[in-house]
Amino acid sequence: MPLAVAPTTPPIRSLRARSALILLLFATAFLPGRLLPAEPGAHGPIVRFDIDGPIGPAARDFAVRSLALAEGRDARLVVIRLDTPGGLDTAMRAIVKKILASPVPVATFVAPSGARAASAGTYILYASPIAAMAPGTNLGAATPVKLGEAEAPPGKDPPEAPEKPHDPHAQKMVNDAVAYLRGLAMLRGRNADWAERAVREAASLPADEALTLKVIDLVATDVPDLIHKLQGRRVTVLGRELTLDLTGAPVETLAPDWRIRLLAVITDPNIAYILLLIGLYGLILEFSHPGAVVPGTVGAICLLLALYAFQLLPVNYAGLGLLLLGIALMVAEAFVPSFGVLGIGGVAAFAIGSLLLTDQDGAPGFAIDPALIAALALISLLFFGLAMGFIVRARRRPVVTGREELSGAVGVALEDFTATGRIRVRGEIWNARSARPVRRGQQVRIENLDGLTLLVEPIPPSREPP
The missing domain is CATH 2.40.50.140 (Nucleic acid-binding proteins)
Structure with a gap:
């Protein structure tokens, strides 16, 4: 007689746990998308910020912070309105790295009409998932140049760079820039051959030709027109394709805060140069007249601000050394009778050091104005000349104390x-x-x-x- 096997019944607790798990799976399958892990930027705002002027430490800090803020707000899109003649290579590369690593689609828009994305701006435009321009704008002229070379007036293209520089160092810089820009072009599926021309020949393009040659993705009249044309567009971000849903998205415009504005002022090479001289002269006056307090206080503040600015700027330390030597020689002229030899030598070292102070590669717009250097050298010469005259007359006066x-x-x-x-x-x-x-x-x-x-x-x- 076969044995009858009674059906096994799972414990009540086990049945409840399995039922709860099944219900949870069904519930999560039909939950609204907002409670499920959604695509980054699917429900956030459109974040916009502007970069006007040279790409320097202030622009780098502002761009990096704004991109991080957009990521934190789960933005649908970041729009960078760009108008720049170029700038520092280090600042440009920091912005490019942040754009490439951003999970939020970035659209760089050269606007308004009359704006340009020259030199470093071309690299930022090529690095962006979406490159757009307004009518009447241009890009290009991405050849690395040295500080102090004249940049083109607004709206005009810089002079053509030699195709094959004779200087091995310049050739090395050009080859590195070509490889970098071609890599960005291939990453974004844009015209890599013209990118090489922009570096080797300093070629430039207006907006319509850039669109025809597939250097950019679209032409728009303004930011609202750009957002309208990007609705439903598919872009590749961090290796995955996203469809932009910008309908009803609010546009948040980010403005530089006080820190960025202060950084922009003090990192202007001319301002940093003046702060450096005020700081040095203030300390000299304080040491020569102990207890004056005001020259020492103002001088210390200005000197610290100048040193902070020069830490962020590409500084030639040989130039800084010559500048300090020149000031020391002019000070020595006031105390050591050298019949003007120390003073003249000090002015010469001061002027040469000032010219070399920011003599680095690849940063148009970050040179100290030669007219400012000439004016301050003349003022320094007159100042120490008058000081020396007063000291000589004081030594010739009869003693009236003691x-x-x-x-x-x-x-x-x-x-x-x-x-x-x-x-x-x-x-x-x-x-x-x-x-x-x-x-x-x-x-x-x-x-x-x-x-x-x-x-x-x-x-x-x-x-x-x-």
Whole structure:
């Protein structure tokens, strides 16, 4: 007789756990998308910020912070309105890295009409998932240049760069820039051949031609038009394709805060240069006149601000050394009689050091104005020349204080005394000692000084000066 096997029943707790798990799976399958892990930027705002002027430490800090803020707000899109003549290579690469690593789609828009994305701006445009331009704008001229070379006026293309620089260092810079820009072009599926021309030949393009040559993705009149044209567009971000849903998305415009504005002011090479000189001259005045307080306080603040700015800027330390040497020589001229040799040498070292101070590669718009250098060199020469004249005249003046000033002076006895007593001289009362008797009101001549006691000789009444 076969054995009857009773059906096994799972414990109640096990049944409840399985039922709850099944219900949870069904619930999560039909939950609204907002409670499920959604695509980054699917429900956030559109974040916009502007970069105007040279790409420097302030622009880098502002762009990096804004991109991080957009990521934190789960933005649907970041729009960078760009108008720049170029800038520092290090600042540009930091912005490019942040754009490439951003999970939020970035659209770089060269606008308004008349704007440009030259030099470093071209790299930022190529690195963005979406590259757009307004009518009447241009991009290109991405050849690395040295500080101090004249940049093109707004709206005009810079002069063509030589196709094959003879300087090996320049050739190395150009090859590196070509590889970098071609890599960005291939990453975004844009015209890599023209990217190479932009570096080797300093080629530039207006907006319409850039669209025809597939250097950019679209042309728009303004930011609202750009957002309208990007609705439903598919872009690749961090290796995955996203469809932009911008309908009804609010546009949040980010503005630089006080820190960014202060950084933009002090990292202007001309401002940093002036702050450096004010700081040095303030400390010189404080050390030469201890206790003045104001020159030392102002000088220390300006010097620290200048050093912070030059830490962020590409500084040639040989130029900084020559500048400091020039100031030291001009100061020495005021104390060491060299018939102007130290002063002239100091002005020459000061001017040469100032010209070399920011002589680095790849940063148009970050050179110190030669006119400012000439003016400050002339002012420094006049300042130390006048100071030297005052010092020479002061040395030639007779001594009016101390032992030398009292020797030979005439005073009046305030009392009768035979050894020691008191006299009035130069409006002051002194203890006096005399080898001969002195009567009250008699004039005495000071012969020497023993501590705080004057050694005097009475003047006979017949010889007293009138």
